[in-house]
Amino acid sequence: MFKAKSITNDIYYVGVNDRQKLMFENQIPLPFGVSYNSYVIVDEKIALIDTVEIPFAEIYIDKLLDVLRGRSVDYLIINHMEPDHSGSIRAIKRLFPDVKIIGNARTFKMLAGYYGIEDGLMEVTDGSTISLGKHELKFFLTPMIHWPETMMTYDASDKAIFTGDAFGAFGALDGGVVDADLMVNKYLDEFDRYFSNIAGKYGSPVQKALEKMHSVQIDYICPTHGPVWREQIPKIIDMTNSLSRYEGKRGVVIVYASMYGNTEQMAEAIAEGLSESGEKNIMIYDVAKTDASFILTDIFRYDRLVMGSPTYNNGLFPEMASFLLKIENRDIKHRKFSYFGSSTWSNATMRIFAAFAEKMKWEVIGTAVEEQQSLKENAYKACIALGKELAKA
Known part of the structure; x- marks a missing residue:
């Protein structure tokens, strides 16, 4: 038949x-x-x-x-x-x-x-x-x-x-x-x-x-x-x-986790800084909502990556921690990297992301931004500045 x-x-x-x-x-x-x-x-x-x-x-x-x-x-x-x-x-x-x-x-x-x-x-x-x-x-x-x-x-x-x-x-x-x-x-x-x-x-x-x-x-x-x-x-x-060859074309992927919206606002501010500097290829993903396979595709496509997470039980938000393992498993090379994070009383995010960048042998761009509790003016401005640094890169 x-x-x-x-x-x-x-x-x-x-x-x-x-x-x-x-x-x-x-x-x-x-x-x-x-x-x-x-x-x-x-x-x-x-x-x-x-x-x-x-x-x-x-x-x-x-x-x-x-x-x-x-x-x-x-x-x-x-x-x-x-x-x-x-x-x-x-x-x-x-x-x-x-x-x-x-x-x-x-x-x-x-x-x-x-x-x-x-x-x-x-x-x-x-x-x-x-x-x-x-x-x-x-x-x-x-x-x-x-x-x-x-x-x-x-x-x-x-x-x-x-x-x-x-x-x-x-x-x-x-x-x-x-x-x-x-x-x-x-x-x-x-x-x-x-x-x-x-x-x-x-x-x-x-x-x-x-x-x-x-x-x-x-x-x-x-x-x-x-x-x-x-x-x-x-x-x-x-x-x-x-x-x-891991030759990402020009563009920035922003991947974040957020429980109550505060880390998400940091991601939005970084994107504003990128846009104000003329960057158009900006992809923003909530790691808890978008399947990792789609995010990984854009990380392969584009040359810069920014990641942010709240501290959760003295570590990364679980979905973000899992996503880092997926990136590491694929041994993605030659990315320019920035990171940010928030916490209520103790921020472990900075330490974990810094160690991850070193393990991946990625170039870190700009100054990482951390905030406690809600996003305030100084951290907001620092996120805008980080976006502009990434645009220059």
Whole structure:
């Protein structure tokens, strides 16, 4: 019943959409859903590239059988072992018991651990090739994007590269598969959020992968989430290069926590100082109201960050403390940083933010502002001044 979609004459998309899952990896909201992408190359030999999450196996296999038209899968190529892409491997193995499973040494350790599969394996190394007939496939090992076994598969005939989670985006695919057939701006925004939250920690491995990709002509980028990139390839590569170098463009993200509105007023005053100095790219977030994935996306996008919190049980407000761990986990580099805080009787905020900036090796801009109880004139003016210092930076 379910039909596959063709990308080229020989490459077919057999992925599925998940519009029911609320949280990716049980932590990142999916307002537009997510796709699990799998591809088939039809030649003298047939190669299946990655699979889909197991709840969608029935739809997935229907699409696969539509492409095969009675033929068998000769090779199953595993670019990434995360269960949302490897979940249907056992079902494929049962359907095609003679299939050769292609991966690298690290792939096979995980394959045995997750699914107990240890036979019918074909190991590849960096630069290995196989021929399907007119399609020659070359493998690039790209460890730590964002797991140690990750790799990419390049089809020299159609100039298509299958990249695993690299170049992925959140968002179920709305009818089309290739970017030219979709409302692309939505997926470009979700590409930013995907990179920031999934691959953001691994800037150096991403740079190494980009270097390997420069050696081949690429007409299609086929990731395991989001659109197949064709028209947007230069933009996608440029965005990936910039994000993985942590090259934030000009702009200021203000992130605060506030229980009774006093710290919030400090954030507003800093924003006033920024605006008075001509800064327009100002994003203000209440860390208790906006999901961290959206805030992290803007911290990756922009070059300056200001954070503020009330003291809570001699520490940071809990949501702010949690958010600092999320930033640290992604090892975001090269940000200019300022901070502020309030308290009623004992301010621990200054000490904690100062230590955080030192740990992240960020440049601290201006003089941190602290206030006790409500915001008063001197602290208000100091916040305005801090905003102006940030604008100069």
